[in-house]
Amino acid sequence: MRLTLAPTLWLTHFLAVYVVATLACEHAAAGAAAATALALAAFLAAGIVDYRRWRAWRDETAGFICLASLLLCALSALAALWVAYPALVLPACGL
Numbered sequence: 001m002r003l004t005l006a007p008t009l010w011l012t013h014f015l016a017v018y019v020v021a022t023l024a025c026e027h028a029a030a031g032a033a034a035a036t037a038l039a040l041a042a043f044l045a046a047g048i049v050d051y052r053r054w055r056a057w058r059d060e061t062a063g064f065i066c067l068a069s070l071l072l073c074a075l076s077a078l079a080a081l082w083v084a085y086p087a088l089v090l091p092a093c094g095l
């Protein structure tokens with residue numbers, strides 16, 4: 001489950017940003033900012049837990065899984081920022 005947490009959080013963030021942009025176009029920037037802040041906080045919390053587990057690992061397999069999960073948290077946080085950028089910069093309701 002540790003390896004699927006970050007991509008699942010990213011997918012949830014992705015859906016939230018685009019659902020808010022579709023349904024409430026006047027408030028799309030605020031919704032995207034709120035969803036991104038929540039997602040980044042979740043990625044940070046999961047990354048801290050994975051970092052602590054990686055530092056305390058005793059088995060090579062467990063250490064690899066913790067490190068892979070930590071790197072997935074970082075990649076997913078970058079992907080969340082990448083998804084939120086257009087929603088924050090471009091007008092959602094059109095011209």
